[in-house]
Structures are given as structure tokens and as C-alpha cells.
Amino acid sequence: MNQSDFVAELSWRGMVHQTTEGLAAHMATLGRVAYAGFDPTADSLTVGNLVSAMLLARLQRCGHKPIVVMGGATGLIGDPSGKSSERQLLDPAQVKKNVAGQRKIFEKLLDFTGPNAAVIVDNAEWLLKMGYIEVLRDIGKHFSVNQMVTRDSVANRLESREQGLSYTEFSYMILQAYDFAHLFKAHGCTVQMGGSDQYGNILSGIDLIRRLSQGEGFGLTAPLLLKSDGTKFGKSESGNVWLSAERTSPYRFHQFWLNASDEEVGKLLRWFTFFDRATIEALEAAQKANPSERAAQKALADAATEMIHGAAEVARAKSAALALFSGDIRALDAALLDEVTHDLTSTVIAASALDGDGVALLEFLATTPLAASKREARDFLAAGAVSVNGEKAVTDAKLTRKDVLHGAVILLRRGKKQWHALRVGN
RNA sequence: GGGCGGUUACUCAAGCGGUCAACGAGGGCAGACUGUAAAUCUGCUGGCUUAGCCUUCGGAGGUUCGAAUCCCCCACCGCCCA
Known part of the structure; x- marks a missing residue:
């Protein structure tokens, strides 16, 4: 496998936003351990999360060991970074299910065998065990509130009168810092990676490692991924x-x-x-x-x-x-037709409804996601936006048995990309 | 507690008694053009049995032949005074 220098590799790909000092030299030694965190707010990941996941995947390909940290515990709270309002709290059963769903995706991106096998851990494993007093005594004392309130993510929320920031969310950075410190001790993890909005949290972790373990941690953030028109990617x-x-x-x-x-x-x-x-x-x-x-x-x-x-x-x-x-949909064979319609939304219609004159397309469109109302259906038909099996439909078109492909389905399209399958039932 | 200003469709925002399903902008959707693109141009953007009808302008009443527009009460938001 290609064991090129990790930092140089990320650099030419434009994936480096900020790094802490000495990271490149640190990574020159193979077999370093690094992690990135993911919040289990859903049972899957989006392409937005893929940025961090790719950091881990490249890390491993460069001869280092990746750790995926699922925020099973921190997900119960929610990171205030980049959020304009208070997060909804997740319930524990949901978080557990979400963690399981995301795990499947990481198994596709990372290699869980070999000398640098990837590891997935859930911060619920160590955070849920800790008592409140213990946290305050052992961890909290290492944090300066003076410093915390100057962090952009916190300061923005303190200034905005309507939103405010709850004590719970305020404490998030302490927990994330502790994650890093814990991984440092338990897994020899020396590097944390994430999006640019995570830089402050990463620095907190490095700081805590120094205080608790007299060790040295490093951090790397990737730029925020925005589309060229400035809208959110993904x-x-x-x-x-x-x-x-x-x-x-x-x-x-x-x-x-x-x-x-x-x-x-x-x-x-x-x-x-x-x-x-x-x-x-x-x-x-x-x-x-x-x-x-x-x-x-x-x-x-x-x-x-x-x-x-x-x-x-x-x-x-x-x-x-x-x-x-x-557009040559009638030419499709039955197998390929089945493939094509597999992903589409669909509606079932009784075969008998298509007998004789059949059903008016106008009426039917309004019952599908293609048109919100009959009014809209009429507009689309008048504009020539609707096609049946790839052929443009007229306003008073009827759907009959002749339109059924391979005895199973009629394909409707609105505009360029909106498709709907009309499946024929008994 | 007192005074003033506001609340309009997805968002912003006109309207100040009939010509209002409600100007305009943005967004969205569709058509033409294209590369399943961008830009541009055009149309649509409450619902329907569509020359018409029905339900809308924070909520509830009222005045009027007629109200988003006037009056009263209520709720919420903003500014000012205490």
C-alpha cells in the first residue's frame, strides 16, 4: 500500500485547513493513532460527514491507525459549534440505534484487519460511567471559564439574546476534550482530526492531555466544504x-x-x-x-x-x-425495467381501472408525488412537462392497458428528473 | 405599569374601504436553449367541477351593500418612558 506522507498527501488535495505545530514531523513516524468524532444524530451519515471519514481512510492508507469515535454520550447533548440554537436532546435508545447504523458505513471505508486495523469506539463507554462530581474534580478544574467564553462558538451564542446557551451545551467542549485525553491514555491516540469548526475543541483536548498526562497531542482540521455558489454541500x-x-x-x-x-x-x-x-x-x-x-x-x-x-x-x-x-423506455427488457424502477416512488393501480378508456392522466398525477394538486398537474401537462414511458403526454391523455410495459408498470416523468412508477396490481 | 409601532402567501415586502387570491423581490417548479450543467429568456407559484366558483391577509367579534384595509377585545413581536 502507498505509504506516502500523510500531511503532504492531504495538502495537495486541499484538505488541510489548520494543523497544530509539529504535526507533519509527528506523522513522519508510521503507526501513529488518530481519531475523528461523529455525532450519532441519525442512523446514517451524509456526504458532509464523508469529509472526516475520508481523513481517517487516507490516514490508514498512509500507514497510521484510525479510530472512529461515535459520540454516543456527547450526542445526548449536542455540540454548540456552528449551531445557532439549542440542540434537541436525543434519547439513549435512539443514539444506540444510530451508532449501529453508522458503524456499517465505516466498515466500508476503513480496514478493520491488519497491523493498523481501524477501531470504532463509543464515548458512551467511558463518559457514561463518570460521576458528575468526578468530572468536576478531575477534569473541570483544568478548564478556565474565562478562556472558554472567548471561543467563537460560545461567544456568538452568549451575544445573541434570543438563543442563549445552556449550561449543558457549554460543557460540551469539556467532554470532547476528555475524549481525546482518554484515547491518548487508552489507545495511544495522539492526533484528532475534524472540520474547521472543531479546531477549538481539538485544542482543548490537546491542552487537557498536557495537564493530565504530560503528553503531547496534535490536531488537524479540514476546510469547510461549501458549494461554489456558497450553499451547503451535500x-x-x-x-x-x-x-x-x-x-x-x-x-x-x-x-x-x-x-x-x-x-x-x-x-x-x-x-x-x-x-x-x-x-x-x-x-x-x-x-x-x-x-x-x-x-x-x-x-x-x-x-x-x-x-x-x-x-x-x-x-x-x-x-x-x-x-x-x-428516453427509449419501451425498448427496455423486463429485467432492466425492473432495475430502473427499483428506486422510484411508486403507486399501485388496479389492472381493471386501465380497461377500456382507462384513467385520465390528469386525475392520476395529482395522486402521485409528481404533482401536488390537480391544478399543478394541469399546469405541468399544459407545459409539456409530463411524459409517459418517455413520450410527451397531452393534457387529456388517458392511461390504458396499452401503456403498461411488460405487464407490470407505467413510467411517468415530470420535468427532467422526477420519475414515478405506476405498478399494476392484480 | 404607561406610550407608540407592528403581525400579509415558502421568505422578504407592498397594500390603508370596492378595480385584491392580493404590487414587487428572492426562492421553488416548469418550458426553450444546453452537457441530466451554468448563464439567459418565458411561464407558473391557495384550491376547484377554471370565461366562473370557493377558502385566505395573527385570533375572536363588530360597522358597512361591500373589509387585508375602519372600530372593539385578545395573543404575540419591536421600540421608547417608568
Whole structure:
């Protein structure tokens, strides 16, 4: 495996925002242990979380040992960093379930065998055992409130009158600092990584390690990932892009990357693929020379989808896209049709309803997610935005048995990308 | 406790007795153009059995032939005085 210098590797990929002094020299020795934390606020991770996950994956490929820290305990509280308002508290059963869901994703990104096997730990293991008095006595005394209130994440919330900051949230940084100190002792972990909003928390941890163990810790943060238009990365028309197939299908996942803009595709390749520098630069050059080919976007979509969902799902996503966008839907064979419709929202209709004159498309559209009301359905039909099995539909179109493909399904489309399957029941 | 100003559709924001389903901007959606892009242009953006009808302008009453617009009460927000 390639054991290139970790810090240099991240640098050329543009994934380094800040590091503490001496990190590069520290990482020159192989076998270092580093961690990144994840809040179990959902049973899956989003592409936003993928930034930190990739830091760990690259770390391991550079010959170091990654630790994933699930915030099973801190997730009960919520990090105030970057949040404008108080977090909802999660209940313990939910957190447990979420931790299990996220664990599955890390198993795809990290190698859990070998000398630098990745480890997943849950900070509930050590934080829940601690008593309040113990925390105040052993940890709290090492923190200066004077210093804590000057942290941006805290100061912003103190200034805003409406929001305020609860004592609970205020204490979050103490707990996160303790995580680092605990991992230092228990796992020899010397490095913490995260997004740029975590820098303050990381420094607190390094400080605590010095006080509790007279040891030296290091930190590294990645820049915040924003889209070129300044909006938050990782949202698509249909909401957040998740890393589990149950929440975001591999097809949609693949489409998400494929739709990356020309300006940001180079950056995304650097961040989210393991392609080497020469490969990425060649892809960028190809993209620039012939934009409509979208060579860079295609390579990005395939690589990212393969990493998360596997090669088989890449092939499925591509054949589905080919069929849906080529428009020649009637030509699909039954098996491929099934593949294509697998991910789509669907409605079941009785076969008998399609007999004779059939059902008015206008009526039916309003019952699907494609149109919110009959009024809207009428607008879409009038604008020529709706197609049945890839062919544009007229306003008074009827759906009949003739429209059913392979005796099973009718494919409706609104606009360019909104699809809906109409499945025929008995 | 007292005085003043506000509360309008997804957001901001006009309207100040009929011509108001409500100007405008943003956002969203659709069409054309394209590369399943960006930019641009056009249309739509409460609902319906759509030349019309129905339900909306913080909540409840009232005045009027007629109210988002006037009056009264209530709730919430902002500013000023104590």
C-alpha cells in the first residue's frame, strides 16, 4: 500500500485547513493513532460527514491507525459549534440505534484487519460511567471559564439574546476534550482530526492531555466544504444525500456526484476519491477540453459510488441512468425495467381501472408525488412537462392497458428528473 | 405599569374601504436553449367541477351593500418612558 506522507498527501488535495505545530514531523513516524468524532444524530451519515471519514481512510492508507469515535454520550447533548440554537436532546435508545447504523458505513471505508486495523469506539463507554462530581474534580478544574467564553462558538451564542446557551451545551467542549485525553491514555491516540469548526475543541483536548498526562497531542482540521455558489454541500433537490442505501439509493447517490458543477468537480475528486494527482489532473484537463463529455464528473460518480455501495451498484446506477435519460423506455427488457424502477416512488393501480378508456392522466398525477394538486398537474401537462414511458403526454391523455410495459408498470416523468412508477396490481 | 409601532402567501415586502387570491423581490417548479450543467429568456407559484366558483391577509367579534384595509377585545413581536 502507498505509504506516502500523510500531511503532504492531504495538502495537495486541499484538505488541510489548520494543523497544530509539529504535526507533519509527528506523522513522519508510521503507526501513529488518530481519531475523528461523529455525532450519532441519525442512523446514517451524509456526504458532509464523508469529509472526516475520508481523513481517517487516507490516514490508514498512509500507514497510521484510525479510530472512529461515535459520540454516543456527547450526542445526548449536542455540540454548540456552528449551531445557532439549542440542540434537541436525543434519547439513549435512539443514539444506540444510530451508532449501529453508522458503524456499517465505516466498515466500508476503513480496514478493520491488519497491523493498523481501524477501531470504532463509543464515548458512551467511558463518559457514561463518570460521576458528575468526578468530572468536576478531575477534569473541570483544568478548564478556565474565562478562556472558554472567548471561543467563537460560545461567544456568538452568549451575544445573541434570543438563543442563549445552556449550561449543558457549554460543557460540551469539556467532554470532547476528555475524549481525546482518554484515547491518548487508552489507545495511544495522539492526533484528532475534524472540520474547521472543531479546531477549538481539538485544542482543548490537546491542552487537557498536557495537564493530565504530560503528553503531547496534535490536531488537524479540514476546510469547510461549501458549494461554489456558497450553499451547503451535500443537499440535493430531494434533500440530504446520505451514505446508506436505505436513505439515498445508489442511483441517486451516483446522480448526485454526476451533477457536480465544472468548478467544483476537481476539488471533489481530490477530496472524495483515491485517484492520484496525475489521474485527477488528467481528468480535469479532459473536462476542460471537452466539457460536454463530463469525464471528470463520470469518474467521480463511479469512484464515489463504488467506494460506498460497491461496483455492482455502480453498474446498476449507470444502466438505470442510461435508460431513463436516453428516453427509449419501451425498448427496455423486463429485467432492466425492473432495475430502473427499483428506486422510484411508486403507486399501485388496479389492472381493471386501465380497461377500456382507462384513467385520465390528469386525475392520476395529482395522486402521485409528481404533482401536488390537480391544478399543478394541469399546469405541468399544459407545459409539456409530463411524459409517459418517455413520450410527451397531452393534457387529456388517458392511461390504458396499452401503456403498461411488460405487464407490470407505467413510467411517468415530470420535468427532467422526477420519475414515478405506476405498478399494476392484480 | 404607561406610550407608540407592528403581525400579509415558502421568505422578504407592498397594500390603508370596492378595480385584491392580493404590487414587487428572492426562492421553488416548469418550458426553450444546453452537457441530466451554468448563464439567459418565458411561464407558473391557495384550491376547484377554471370565461366562473370557493377558502385566505395573527385570533375572536363588530360597522358597512361591500373589509387585508375602519372600530372593539385578545395573543404575540419591536421600540421608547417608568
